[in-house]
Amino acid sequence: MANTQTALKEAMTSIEGSLGAALVDYSSGMALGTVGGGKDLDLTVAAAGNTDVVRAKARTMEQLGLQDSIEDILITLGSQYHLIRLLKGRDSQGLFLYLALDKNRANLAMARHQLRKIEADLEV
Amino acid sequence: MRLTLRQRTERKWLLTAEPEVLEELRRLRARVTHVTGALAATSDGVVLAHDTATVEPEGVAALTAAALGVAQSLAGATGRGAFRELLVRGENGYVATYAAGSTAVLTVLAGDRTNVGRLHMEARRSGARLADLVGVALSRAEQP
Numbered sequence: 479m480a481n482t483q484t485a486l487k488e489a490m491t492s493i494e495g496s497l498g499a500a501l502v503d504y505s506s507g508m509a510l511g512t513v514g515g516g517k518d519l520d521l522t523v524a525a526a527g528n529t530d531v532v533r534a535k536a537r538t539m540e541q542l543g544l545q546d547s548i549e550d551i552l553i554t555l556g557s558q559y560h561l562i563r564l565l566k567g568r569d570s571q572g573l574f575l576y577l578a579l580d581k582n583r584a585n586l587a588m589a590r591h592q593l594r595k596i597e598a599d600l601e602v
Numbered sequence: 603m604r605l606t607l608r609q610r611t612e613r614k615w616l617l618t619a620e621p622e623v624l625e626e627l628r629r630l631r632a633r634v635t636h637v638t639g640a641l642a643a644t645s646d647g648v649v650l651a652h653d654t655a656t657v658e659p660e661g662v663a664a665l666t667a668a669a670l671g672v673a674q675s676l677a678g679a680t681g682r683g684a685f686r687e688l689l690v691r692g693e694n695g696y697v698a699t700y701a702a703g704s705t706a707v708l709t710v711l712a713g714d715r716t717n718v719g720r721l722h723m724e725a726r727r728s729g730a731r732l733a734d735l736v737g738v739a740l741s742r743a744e745q746p
Binding site: 502506507508509522523525526527529530533 | 717718719720721722723
């Protein structure tokens with residue numbers, strides 16, 4: 479089992495092309511932990527903004543009457559991938575992992591697979 | 603409360619900034635969902651502008667000044683430096699106070715579902731903008 483900071487570091491080092499990672503509480507929009515990022519990628523701004531994304535999608539699904547849950551959300555930019563993975567554990571409801579990737583260096587399938595593994599090991 | 607002539611002049615000038623201050627408060631309300639009210643006040647509890655429908659602004663400004671006093675002492679006593687912000691969460695939502703320079707504050711009311719991360723981001727920005735507006739008004743007061 480890994481704690482928040484270890485899991486985020488693991489995401490940064492083991493996932494090729496990682497630019498930044500955050501664990502975010504989407505009931506408040508605040509990050510529980512961040513790794514990487516910097517001047518070009520402010521992870522506290524990303525945490526607050528992507529909270530709105532997750533909430534909007536959850537609301538849309540509710541309005542559509544879909545009795546399902548979100549596993550992950552992929553946003554493809556010109557030069558980056560942004561991956562949002564909602565945590566499913568008993569103690570980690572209401573949290574998501576956020577990962578920004580360099581599109582030229584990242585392998586999307588591999589990144590998703592590794593993020594799933596990191597989630598399974600994460601203990602909040 | 604007795605005011606010196608200087609304090610009275612300052613207040614008069616501070617109130618001239620009201621339209622711009624109010625515009626900033628409205629902008630903040632529009633930017634963050636679930637924000638139900640915002641007000642700007644001096645650190646000693648005088649309302650500069652308010653955009654609040656559900657609460658009485660004078661009362662909130664006075665309570666803000668009282669809470670600010672305690673928050674400043676607490677921050678000082680524990681070596682946290684000058685006051686920046688104060689967040690209170692009740693069962694039905696949040697009330698947050700942000701420093702707007704050293705003489706004014708911004709108090710925001712928000713619902714329980716608000717995005718606190720975004721509220722902090724936007725309200726800190728608004729606080730800085732209000733500090734500028736108050737600074738300009740005070741510098742006008744100092745001119746003969």
